[in-house]
Amino acid sequence: MDEQMPKKDASKIRVLVVDDHPIMRIGIAAIIQATPDMTTVAQAGSGEEAIEMFEQHLPDITLMDLRLPGISGVEAIRTLMSQHPSAKFVVLTTYEGDEDIHQALEAGARSYIIKGMPHDALVSALRRVHAGGRFLPPPVSRALSSRVPKSELSTREREVLDLIARGRSNKEIAALLGIAESTVKCHVSVILMRLNVEDRTQAVVTALQRGIVHL
Numbered sequence: 001m002d003e004q005m006p007k008k009d010a011s012k013i014r015v016l017v018v019d020d021h022p023i024m025r026i027g028i029a030a031i032i033q034a035t036p037d038m039t040t041v042a043q044a045g046s047g048e049e050a051i052e053m054f055e056q057h058l059p060d061i062t063l064m065d066l067r068l069p070g071i072s073g074v075e076a077i078r079t080l081m082s083q084h085p086s087a088k089f090v091v092l093t094t095y096e097g098d099e100d101i102h103q104a105l106e107a108g109a110r111s112y113i114i115k116g117m118p119h120d121a122l123v124s125a126l127r128r129v130h131a132g133g134r135f136l137p138p139p140v141s142r143a144l145s146s147r148v149p150k151s152e153l154s155t156r157e158r159e160v161l162d163l164i165a166r167g168r169s170n171k172e173i174a175a176l177l178g179i180a181e182s183t184v185k186c187h188v189s190v191i192l193m194r195l196n197v198e199d200r201t202q203a204v205v206t207a208l209q210r211g212i213v214h215l
Contacts, residue, residue, distance in 0.1 A: 016059040047071035081108040097211025
């Protein structure tokens, strides 16, 4: 929802706040409003609304949650970056997995903050990104550095892994995806190898920890 915001002040960093929880969103907006060199120009509760509010207000920075109804925060960032290559994004989320962080940064985010960190980290991130830099707090940098090289899964492998996490058998996965069961088995073998695990259960645990899959 586009709530009433202060008039544009060119001397302040103009921030669009995107979060699907109204209380969290209003609280974040209040922190920004209380910071002398910043102002909240709009709020959005979904990825689609974030795109709409961005186009309407053209903020200096968009503060983006990843878990949103409709299109995800990462998808919203990709969409806006394709249309506005100079747009600046700071991710603020509960997701701490290295894959979540990797996907957000690959999409175009310049900072990644975990909810629960001191609000000083958020303010520092907004200032650093506005100045053209990047801001990755130590816990985020450590998670990213732990990411296994060449562990990227294809879109189809992610689909298979997601269905494994939801308890589907190879036969069921084959039927749902319209592929042969032998093909599913090949995908499972690749998934186990790339995640460096021994079986399907370990694959699911690892995928959830890293943010490759969300249930």
